[in-house]
Amino acid sequence: MMLAGAQIVDETSVAYSTGSAGASVTMSPAQGSSRDAQPAEPAQGLHMVPKVDPVDIAFSNITCTVKLGITKGSKQILHGVHGRLRPRQLVAIMGPSGAGKSTLLDVLSGYRITGVGGAVFINGRGRIMKRFKRMSCYIQQDDRLQGLLTVGENMALAADLKLSTKLDKYEKGEVIEDILTNLGLYEHMNTRGAQLSGGQRKRLSIALELINNPLVMFLDEPTTGLDSSSCTQVVQLCRSLAHQGRTIVCTVHQPSASLFALFDHVYVLAAGRCMYQGTTKNLVPYLEQAGIPCPIYHNPADYIIELSCGEYGQDKINIMSNKSENGRALDWFDDFESIPSMEGLRKLVPLSVLRDTEPTGGDEETSQSNQLNVLIKRGFMKAKRDATMTHLRLIVNVVVGIMLGSLFINAGNEGSRVLENYNLLFAILMHHMMSPMMLTILTFPNEMSILSKEHFNRWYSLGSYYVSITIVDLPVSIVACAIFSVIVYTMSSQPLDAVRFCMFFAISLYTVLVAQSFGLMIGAVFSVVNGTFLGPTLSVPMMMFAGFGVTLRDLPAYLRWGSYVSYLRYGLEGFIGAIYGLERPILDCNEALYCHYKHPRTFLNEVAMSPDEFWWDVLALSVFVLTLRAAAFVLLKWKLDAVR
Numbered sequence: 308m309m310l311a312g313a314q315i316v317d318e319t320s321v322a323y324s325t326g327s328a329g330a331s332v333t334m335s336p337a338q339g340s341s342r343d344a345q346p347a348e349p350a351q352g353l354h355m356v357p358k359v360d361p362v363d364i365a366f367s368n369i370t371c372t373v374k375l376g377i378t379k380g381s382k383q384i385l386h387g388v389h390g391r392l393r394p395r396q397l398v399a400i401m402g403p404s405g406a407g408k409s410t411l412l413d414v415l416s417g418y419r420i421t422g423v424g425g426a427v428f429i430n431g432r433g434r435i436m437k438r439f440k441r442m443s444c445y446i447q448q449d450d451r452l453q454g455l456l457t458v459g460e461n462m463a464l465a466a467d468l469k470l471s472t473k474l475d476k477y478e479k480g481e482v483i484e485d486i487l488t489n490l491g492l493y494e495h496m497n498t499r500g501a502q503l504s505g506g507q508r509k510r511l512s513i514a515l516e517l518i519n520n521p522l523v524m525f526l527d528e529p530t531t532g533l534d535s536s537s538c539t540q541v542v543q544l545c546r547s548l549a550h551q552g553r554t555i556v557c558t559v560h561q562p563s564a565s566l567f568a569l570f571d572h573v574y575v576l577a578a579g580r581c582m583y584q585g586t587t588k589n590l591v592p593y594l595e596q597a598g599i600p601c602p603i604y605h606n607p608a609d610y611i612i613e614l615s616c617g618e619y620g621q622d623k624i625n626i627m628s629n630k631s632e633n634g635r636a637l638d639w640f641d642d643f644e645s646i647p648s649m650e651g652l653r654k655l656v657p658l659s660v661l662r663d664t665e666p667t668g669g670d671e672e673t674s675q676s677n678q679l680n681v682l683i684k685r686g687f688m689k690a691k692r693d694a695t696m697t698h699l700r701l702i703v704n705v706v707v708g709i710m711l712g713s714l715f716i717n718a719g720n721e722g723s724r725v726l727e728n729y730n731l732l733f734a735i736l737m738h739h740m741m742s743p744m745m746l747t748i749l750t751f752p753n754e755m756s757i758l759s760k761e762h763f764n765r766w767y768s769l770g771s772y773y774v775s776i777t778i779v780d781l782p783v784s785i786v787a788c789a790i791f792s793v794i795v796y797t798m799s800s801q802p803l804d805a806v807r808f809c810m811f812f813a814i815s816l817y818t819v820l821v822a823q824s825f826g827l828m829i830g831a832v833f834s835v836v837n838g839t840f841l842g843p844t845l846s847v848p849m850m851m852f853a854g855f856g857v858t859l860r861d862l863p864a865y866l867r868w869g870s871y872v873s874y875l876r877y878g879l880e881g882f883i884g885a886i887y888g889l890e891r892p893i894l895d896c897n898e899a900l901y902c903h904y905k906h907p908r909t910f911l912n913e914v915a916m917s918p919d920e921f922w923w924d925v926l927a928l929s930v931f932v933l934t935l936r937a938a939a940f941v942l943l944k945w946k947l948d949a950v951r
């Protein structure tokens with residue numbers, strides 16, 4: 308959906324059009340200038356009103372089956388449910404825990420694609436995912452927000468990614484002000500995401516998706532974990548957004564009577580089958596007609612959940628499933644005779660109208676270059692504030708550098724301490740391997756959940772994201788590695804030669820980049836727990852084949868291949884080349900009577916490493932960086948699709 312850009316509609320208003328698949332926004336200056344009005348509570352009157360026709364969603368015979376494992380077979384979560392989600396309505400999908408609510412929402416939003424059967428119709432026609440994604444958004448249960456950025460920054464960056472680049476910052480600012488004011492977040496503009504309360508985080512999640520004014524919003528359990536007042540605020544907000552012309556569907560567990568009354572429609576699920584579909588008001592008459600009347604003074608929402616749990620017998624579940632025809636019956640909708648048929652809906656929007664709104668280009672709202680720019684900007688803002696990835700990383704490099712430097716002080720120049728120096732080089736290699744790899748393994752899974760949400764909601768492409776994280780991390784890696792190298796190199800009295808130092812630094816940086824890419828591969832696929840186990844475990848063979856404990860010459864022939872696939876071997880060989888290569892002259896022998904390795908050549912022969920291989924080592928490490936980076940990208944892409 309490309310925005311057509313700002314255009315003057317009349318003298319008092321500015322409109323920007325999102326194409327007919329999306330929505331248009333009209334704001335008068337009076338409406339837009341919400342700077343003075345800063346109510347504490349949501350004002351419930353967003354000025355961004357969808358201008359295109361609202362969306363009618365129907366679904367038919369939806370099934371969802373998941374595979375439980377090779378020996379355990381599969382499990383059917385949704386059993387051929389039908390339903391209708393009418394526009395301008397706030398619809399609640401209710402049901403006991405494990406009923407399949409989130410699964411149904413995943414299917415309806417298009418998030419879940421594996422093992423799904425049945426059909427979803429948008430305005431009477433089969434859903435075309437590319438078009439549907441342009442008019443909808445999915446807000447998952449866990450708030451996946453950038454905790455290091457303030458509310459204002461989160462919104463501004465989202466606006467840069469989701470609104471046309473033709474809009475200037477003032478026009479985008481008006482949209483942001485309107486949303487934040489109406490969602491009661493304006494006064495929290497400068498609060499970081501991580502410091503917001505649960506309700507505020509939920510509202511910020513909604514605010515971020517409202518920026519491009521979606522016609523359809525899916526929210527998974529927006530009230531979970533909130534107190535009753537925050538629950539009411541969030542549901543009231545959803546209700547007012549729905550009544551403005553959007554279709555809003557959320558899952559809820561067990562709403563209080565007052566919260567239940569705020570929903571226009573409910574869709575009750577039990578064990579993957581539909582128990583009731585209709586207005587909230589019609590639930591009590593429905594139960595009465597089904598012969599299972601709701602006791603007086605009982606919250607109907609509680610009662611139907613109790614029935615759905617089987618507390619009053621399994622037969623009641625069958626009665627309700629049959630009565631609702633598993634979601635096919637629309638009798639309990641208001642004015643159900645006037646609900647248009649699929650054919651009627653198709654006639655309302657002829658195909659020729661859709662032709663003009665045919666989605667073209669990529670999935671995202673803005674160009675790849677704009678996405679990359681915004682993501683790099685966001686990355687640097689985060690990096691500056693990130694206590695773990697930046698501050699701690701720099702501190703660790705200083706501290707470990709000083710520790711190693713003190714432990715191996717002056718070992719670099721002394722002929723009697725060559726083996727010690729060799730140990731130091733290996734220890735440096737271990738440091739460059741472990742710290743970036745573990746940091747990435749520990750932090751990336753959290754990033755991954757944000758990436759999954761933002762990528763699904765079309766904020767940016769995976770390619771732009773991946774290039775941006777690579778670019779943003781590079782300066783931090785270079786600075787951390789340079790600080791560490793200077794400290795260790797000088798404290799341990801390695802040869803004071805600019806060329807040798809550059810060689811030493813280059814190998815250090817390459818090792819960091821390879822280790823980080825390796826961590827990225829693991830972090831992209833595995834959870835923190837599994838990754839924390841796998842990372843160091845897989846690194847052990849790399850160490851074994853580095854040529855440190857067992858020299859490359861002494862490796863059994865059948866294991867020699869290992870030394871070619873261990874990047875630590877190239878790192879160690881590169882270090883040796885930098886420190887003892889380049890025809891290094893005879894070393895000092897001040898601390899002992901006899902220095903066996905006084906001649907660097909003797910040592911090089913002993914460890915079976917050639918100093919002339921330096922450029923081959925650099926080449927091998929470059930190949931490792933590129934291959935692992937490419938593999939991490941492929942795995943990331945696979946993982947994003949696999950979870951669906």
Ligand SMILES: Nc1ncnc2c1ncn2[C@@H]1O[C@H](COP(=O)(O)OP(=O)(O)OP(=O)(O)O)[C@@H](O)[C@H]1O
Pocket residue numbers: 373374375382384402403404405406407408409410411560
């Ligand atoms: N990938 C999966 N593998 C195995 N079982 C699954 C998978 N996804 C969902 N399920 C099972 O399907 C059932 C429905 O899950 P779902 O998350 O949709 O329920 P829910 O109604 O949203 O529950 P809750 O309200 O507790 O979140 C549960 O029993 C769940 O364990």
